[in-house]
Amino acid sequence: MIVALGMSIPFSVFTQKQVFSYVQVREGETKLGEAVACLEDGANIEALAHNASKFVLIGIPEDFGVRANLGRSGTQTAFEWALKALLNTQSNSFFNPEQLLVLGTFDFSDLYINHKDATVHELRTILETIDHAVSELIIKVYACNKIPIVIGGGHNNAYPLLKALSKDQNQTINVINIDAHSDFRALEGRHSGNGFSYAHENKYLDQYVLWGLHQNYTSAYQLAALHKKACNIHWFEDLLALDEMQQLELLSATLSTISSKKFGFELDLDAIANVNASAFSPIGFSATHVLNYIKTIAAQDNCAYFHICEGAYQITDGPTDPSIGKLIAYYVMQFVKNYPNP
Secondary structure, X not given: OEEEEOOOEEEEEOOHHHHHOOOOOOXXXXXXXXXXXXXXXXXXXXXXXXXXXXXXXXXXXXXXXXXXXXXXXXHHHHHHHHHHHHHOOEOOOOOOHHXXXXXXXXXXXXXXXXXXXXXXXXXXXXXXXXXXXXXXXXXXXXXOOOEEEEEOOOHHHHHHHHHHHHHHHOOOEEEEEEOOOOOOOOOOOOOOOOHHHHHHHOOOEEEEEEEEEOHHHOOHHHHHHHHHOOOEEEEHHHHOOOOHHHHHHHHHHHHOOOOOOOEEEEEEHHHEOOOOEOOOOOOOEOHHHHHHHHHHHHOOOOEEEEEXXXXXXXXXXXXXXXXXXXXXXXXXXXXXXXXXXX
């Protein structure tokens, strides 16, 4: 079922039949896709309020924000692979599939057709439309008392997520971002590099915690802006001096400064070494260490959403990586497993 959101950006609500089409059925096994929740065929978003699932999976398969930031396109390819990998994991006693509802995905096909050769200025204008559509959907999800897990697209989508949470809570909110970059660029038109600066400017964002920010990729302008806003920065280079247990203790202490009210959780996959992402890096956290970061963050009572972004199955005119789907699937399940009292 297609639901119109924002300025004509459709959202495809997945049915059980659509979800099951991703599953590779095997006799004697039950895959997650055979057991997760979906809305009934023809149901609207508000029907979420009558579903017992706590977590709602949403796809934003776009790269408009990345291209508007002069980055490498391809982030629109991650969600499909992540969904397939997630739905083909085993359903067993270690994970309750009824806690997760696969809601659906935004459909950007018309935008891609109509704006194939869009200029940077046009792309930044398109982002304003996407911002509105995403925030509108997430506000509805919050109204149904659900926790969004959002996959795909550029880090531009942090802005509408922060906006939606702020609107829902009627106050500025906090966020922790595991990222090699601050995405606190100038207010020069929306793109993937200024979601947090726009959120701060529009008074949606209060405390901003950066975990693993790289010194080599923080401009003098961004550094000054982050210091001016008193952002809490934990540099990747400084974290290298700590063992894993010390890092987790520091992360727990840091979370205690923002978790007294609802906060967002952002994970940019370019923070992980050798992951196929828009801003690929050979230097970063290990994929396994990030599992423990997710476990620690998810365990906080007030974690209000989980956003995984910037990954790609295929970078345009660049490499492919089928493992991106399995990586994201592990992270989604780690978040749900460790959330308190779902």
